[in-house]
Amino acid sequence: MKKTSTIAVFIIASFYLCCGAFGYAAFGDLTPGNLLTGFGFYEPYWLVDFGNACIVLHFVGGCQIYSQTLFALVERWYTEKYPDSILTRDIPNLKVSLWPDFRLNLLRLCFRTKDLANS
Known part of the structure; x- marks a missing residue:
């Protein structure tokens, strides 16, 4: 990664x-500062709005991808510093027929969902 x-x-x-x-x-x-509208291209409005929405979607997705390395760094540091913490113990998987197995602990759950709640 x-x-x-x-x-x-x-x-x-x-x-x-x-x-x-x-x-x-x-x-x-x-x-111009805004290349989409800087040359007098305002019509059709929906196309300019669609272009701006695509740019926002691109940046939001990029921030989520690039923050994964920060999440992994903090989780690794916390696990090394506090190896016996209850936050770093894996929660047993719920066996659902179509779900793949995944590792989940309280640190990962709290740390990664906090970022999503604030964005």
Whole structure:
């Protein structure tokens, strides 16, 4: 996961850097702040709104993916510092026929759902 995240960050940073550099090379100082509406493209409104919604969805998904490494780092640190804590003990799996087996403990449940509740 760490190697994949590093490669993904490099590719995304390269893509955004190229977009910014090509945009500046094409338009110079006249580059608008919002590329979707900066050139007078306001019609149809639904298309601009759909584009903005796709950008928001892209960033929310990206934040969730990149935060997984932070979650894993904190969970590993806490487990090493407090190995006998009740928070780090695995909760037994509920056997449901179609669910795959997964590991769950109170630390993971509380720490990861707290982030989702605040976003």
